Amino acid sequence: MTATADQIAALAEELAGILGPRGVTTELRGREKASVDGAKMSPILAEQLPLGLADLVAFPADAEQIAQTVAAAVRHGVSVTPRGKGTGNYGQAIPMQGGLVLDMSKARAIVEVGEGYLTAEAGTPMITIEQAARDAGQQVLMYPSTAQSSIGGFLSGGSGGTGSIKHGSNMSGDYVLALDVVYADGEPGLVHVEGEEAQPYVHTYGTAGIIARATIALEPLQEWVGFYASFPAFDDATSVIRQIGWLEPTPRLVSADLPTIANALPADTAIPKDRASLRAILDPATIEAATALVEGAGGRVEEVREGPQATVKISMISYNHPIEWLQKSSDQTYFHVEVSGAALVERLDEVHQAYPGAMLHIEAQRDHPIGMLAAPYVSPEEVYAGFDRLTAIDVGYHSPHQWFVDWNVERTRDLAATTDPSGLLNPGKLPEPGTESTAGKKA
Ligand SMILES: Cc1cc2nc3c(=O)[nH]c(=O)nc-3n(C[C@H](O)[C@H](O)[C@H](O)COP(=O)(O)OP(=O)(O)OC[C@H]3O[C@@H](n4cnc5c(N)ncnc54)[C@H](O)[C@@H]3O)c2cc1C
Incomplete structure (x- = not known):
């Protein structure tokens, strides 16, 4: 109301x-x-x-x-x-x-960094948290490609990014150690929740409680390099993206793009025009094996860059960013759908046929790759019709065209009934029972 x-x-x-x-x-x-x-x-x-x-x-x-x-x-x-x-x-x-x-932008203090954990106020940028962890000889398990985004926003609305090949999503249960949450139940103050009790607040858009402070897990710092390769065709890159993602020690990120999308990325000598691009954040011990995989698939290594700045730069052109660059660089209006499954590499042509003019941006994961499938926009009906075509070829999808909580909805609703009895927290985001959503199968 x-x-x-x-x-x-x-x-x-x-x-x-x-x-x-x-x-x-x-x-x-x-x-x-x-x-x-x-x-x-x-x-x-x-x-x-x-x-x-x-x-x-x-x-x-x-x-x-x-x-x-x-x-x-x-x-x-x-x-x-x-x-x-x-x-x-x-x-x-x-x-x-x-x-x-x-x-939350003013609530941005790092409260404490200890062995295996870091506590920060809700508005602290993820990049600040990664830096604070690094200063203490540690690193966050994962951060999103929107590295400037806040810890509270990443926990409440985001899911994964750099580090997800090894650690999955921030909903996995290992990422969040504790939260200080604020309810809208008329009882003022912070409620401290730890471990299992903290998980129901993750990825709920603040509808069951507002995250005021978060404690997340850290792991020992690793050295990383930024690895750039290019290929004559996208198929060549996708033929090895999984193998590169499976190298040990596990890469922090492996992304690949079609030449058209790569051309839209910020100009960089390591991303040559009109070639498919593969970018990875690798443990230096795997450079040789990654190089062999690239060259075996007909590609070439463009550059290997050292230092934290180099790897953050690769993060910031991963996940949704290539699609955003494509949108910015073209007069054509593009939409995208989040997709997942082995078909992204095994049956790429069929995936591209889901929409006329479709182009896949792909990210390696441990189990199966995920991606963003972009295509010229015609109408909402055309977008939704493609969901069935994706399902038919066993591609998981998630619609980025709706604002509802679409993960553990019932659990969130049950929790919010106590923590927010008057429905004052982010109203409109928690669907009523029986509400139709276009979310579909989680990618
Ligand atoms: C180009 C682009 C690339 C992206 N790449 C990624 C990616 O790699 N990985 C990924 O996971 N996401 C990605 N996203 C989505 C988004 O950037 C992330 O989820 C980001 O971490 C959100 O953080 P934020 O601080 O901007 O949150 P906001 O956008 O401000 O908020 C996100 C949601 O959380 C709620 N919220 C914010 N703060 C709190 C709080 N303290 N307590 C409770 N609820 C809160 C908001 O109400 C909202 O519902 C991308 C988005 C874009 C546009």
């Missing part, structure tokens, strides 16, 4: 008292900035924008202020949509019913 002007004004006044006058804004520009995310990557969602506008935006500086801010909003009956960096690409961070956007 949308809040009245009186409720908003009373909350703004109280928040100015808690956070200081600069800790809250009701100015239109600030509200508009806080009401968009990466949803425009989907032409289906882009046609529906704007999907909501915040009435006010708060900038708490730490976990305690996050808890105080949520408690104030609950007292005034105003909904709360948490926001990290706003890079989520399905509209999950859009305040569908207005109300308060809880911008």
Whole structure:
């Protein structure tokens, strides 16, 4: 339910008292900035924008202020949509019913780094966390290609990235060790949950509780190199992508693109024009084996680069980024679908036939590869019709064209019934029982 002007004004006044006058804004520009995310990557969602506008935006500086801010909003009956960096690409961070956007960007302190763990405030960028871990001789298990995105946003809306070949997704149960969560149940303060008890808050878009502080697992630091190869054709790259992903020690990332997508990436001498590109973050001990695989498939190694900057650069052109670059570089409107399965390498032609003009961006994983299948956009119906064609060739898919929680929905609904009885947390994102969604089979 949308809040009245009186409720908003009373909350703004109280928040100015808690956070200081600069800790809250009701100015239109600030509200508009806080009401968009990466949803425009989907032409289906882009046609529906704007999907909501915040009435006010708060900038708490730490976990305690996050808890105080949520408690104030609950007292005034105003909904709360948490926001990290706003890079989520399905509209999950859009305040569908207005109300308060809880911008976490000022809550960005590393609280503690210990042996095998790191604790940070919700708004801390993942790249800052990786750096802090490295300074302590450790590394995060995984970080998303949106390396500037926040830990709270990555845990709540993201799933994987650099490190996922070995560690899977951030929902695996090993990634999150503990959380300090804030409920909208009228009981102010932080609730500390650990281990199994922390997992139900992951990937729920803040609908069952807001993550104010997170403790994630670390592992011993490894040396990594950025490995660039190119091939005459994409088939050559996909013929070895799995084998490269299976090398030991396990690579942190292995991505490959068709020449058309590679041409759209930022100019780089290691990504030659009109050739398929394969980029990997490798343990130096595997360079020789990776080189043999590349050359055996008719490719050539373009460059091997050392240092953390080189590997982060490769991360930042992985996962959804090549599709975003393709979209930016062309007058053509492209949509994409997240896909998975052995068919991506074993029956690439059939995968490409799912949509006219389709092009696959692919990521190696331990079990089966995943990817983003991009194609020229015609209509929502054409996009959805392709889901059946993908299923028919045993390709798993996930639609990036809807903003609902689509993982463990019932568990989240049950939890939210207690932690958010009035439905104030990120309203519109937790589907009602029986609601149709186009999410489909999880990729
Ligand atoms: C080009 C591109 C590439 C991407 N690549 C990847 C990738 O490699 N891997 C991946 O997993 N994702 C990827 N994404 C999706 C997205 O960037 C990530 O999920 C990112 O980690 C989200 O973090 P954020 O800080 O931007 O969160 P936001 O977009 O601000 O929020 C994401 C969701 O979490 C909620 N939320 C934010 N903070 C909190 C909190 N503290 N407590 C509770 N809920 C909260 C928001 O309400 C929203 O529902 C990509 C997106 C784009 C556009």
